[in-house]
Amino acid sequence: MTSNATSSARHEPRTADASLYPDLVSAGGFAGALEAVAADLGLSLGGVLVDASDPLRSAGVESTVADRKACWIGLGSEERWFFFSGWSRGVQLVSGATRDLGARALEAWRKGLSLAEIREVSPFVEVGELAEAHEKGPAEAVALTWRRLVEGLRQESDRLGFAARMLQVAELAHTEPRLRRLLPFSSHWSLHFSTRTGYPYPRDVPFVVPLSDGGFRVHGPSRGTVLGEADTAEQAVALVVSGLPAHCGPAVAGTADDQRPS
Structure with missing residues (x-):
């Protein structure tokens, strides 16, 4: 510039x-x-x-x-x-x-x-x-987005309790192959996973919301559907994985609009 x-x-x-x-x-x-x-x-x-x-x-x-x-x-x-x-x-x-x-x-x-x-x-x-990563392909964009998300949460975790617990979930989710190949993003202190790399993201995968009492709630795929509550980040990630749709991932280029019937 x-x-x-x-x-x-x-x-x-x-x-x-x-x-x-x-x-x-x-x-x-x-x-x-x-x-x-x-x-x-x-x-x-x-x-x-x-x-x-x-x-x-x-x-x-x-x-x-x-x-x-x-x-x-x-x-x-x-x-x-x-x-x-x-x-x-x-x-x-x-x-x-x-x-x-x-x-x-x-x-x-x-x-x-x-x-x-x-x-x-x-x-x-x-x-x-990130634009350069997207030009190389969805896998590159997903990998970079994961790295940026985790780094950002680490920077905030010392001063924000919600960030610290989001970081726990993100780090564990990244070790799960079925989630690592999806594009992660946060929204209103909840952790989401997208099957598309462009915005607007589809809401077709469960997501995790940290609770004020220290636990987690897993919704999915809509906010109005609760899959369950978990005491630990490990349990929350397991709930997300159990609620994944069939043949989910890896994330591909495009947006939620690409999944809607014309």
């Missing part, structure tokens, strides 16, 4: 301040400005997408890669910044902020370049460790 934009400048406005973007105004909107820049640079963006209700607010391009969503660039409200974001199968793979329109980054995303290639073309683009 090469820019020094402040956090306050990074919020996408509801209505763009036209005085910050005279080039967009003179071009009749974001699409016109992008198309003009693309023509000058010899880029191919295909049909530029805009919000018809506010053509000055944002613009995007479709990707030629089936699993990549349309990539969008939005505008800063307090300073002139263009914010870049690209998602694939429920995971944000690229982000960043630039002073120009980001046309090269949009073309790179549209053409299906790798994350490293997109960064090479547009150095302002940020690619995180």
